[in-house]
Amino acid sequence: MLLSFRNDHKEHLNLLTKHSVDDIVYFCKLAIGFINNGPNNMMYNRTATNLNIEFHTVQNCIYGLINLLILACRHKLNEADFRDSILTIGFSCDQQNVLYEFYRSKSEEISEILKKQLIKDPYTYYNLDWRFEIQVSSRSLLDQVIPLITMDLVLKDKEKADELKHVFLEADPRNVMHITEELEKALAESKYRHLSRVPRTFIE
Known part of the structure; x- marks a missing residue:
């Protein structure tokens, strides 16, 4: 199945398509840092300065990545469906490789979190x-x-x-x-x- 993205989520992911593969690797590391330790505004400010972009752009890129990870884990996407989903955003093949590795490496942990946080509303x-x-x-x-x-x-x-x-x-x-x-x-x-x-x- 293909993921359906909200408009704001599409905008956040689209910001990443404008960056190099190395930059996306770095954003994935920031997203993993967010997952493990919470937000790091000092690091985000430094990243914004180095990439000559605004602070909130860095935040939105990270939010976009983590939302992508949560959506993909929630629907238990296989590799083909994951790639097809982000292809609609405009990611290149090399960028897709980075994002899929990000998803593959953290999917098990995020899936466990989603199970624990599931609230049963009658x-x-x-x-x-x-x-x-x-x-x-x-x-x-x-x-x-x-x-x-x-x-x-x-x-x-x-x-x-x-x-x-x-x-x-x-x-x-x-x-x-x-x-x-x-x-x-x-x-x-x-x-x-x-x-x-x-x-x-x-x-x-």
Whole structure:
């Protein structure tokens, strides 16, 4: 099977295609260092200076490599599928050789980590219904407008597919906007937080 990459992950991996094979070998070493010991900003600053690139570019290259490793291990890719997957990004044959060796050398350890970190959630998302309501008056206040958004979040039991759980939620538009902003921030940070669990597992 071929891996399906998120747009931001594609961008991070695409940064690596612009570097030489030796540079990619070095980035793989930095990624392994991240896995074993956590991030090393001093080393990343030095790398950025030596390669004449920005600090966050170095970080994104490392995140891209570790995400690639996690995805490949999760789907237990063989060599052919791994090469075909990264070929779609634009890696040359020599670059593919380096990345496959990176995957081959760390796949067993990462696979064990993924098994330990697997959280069994009994429910999965099924549907979301919502409606917009407005309370225009009450006995105490005859002139008022209170907008509310009512939601019915439907979850499906993974083991019993015919059983659904309804979670009813109610919030005003301002709170919904705040929740949306917080979820977007959490989504943006989730990649780094997910990666940060990898070195902690090794250290423990």
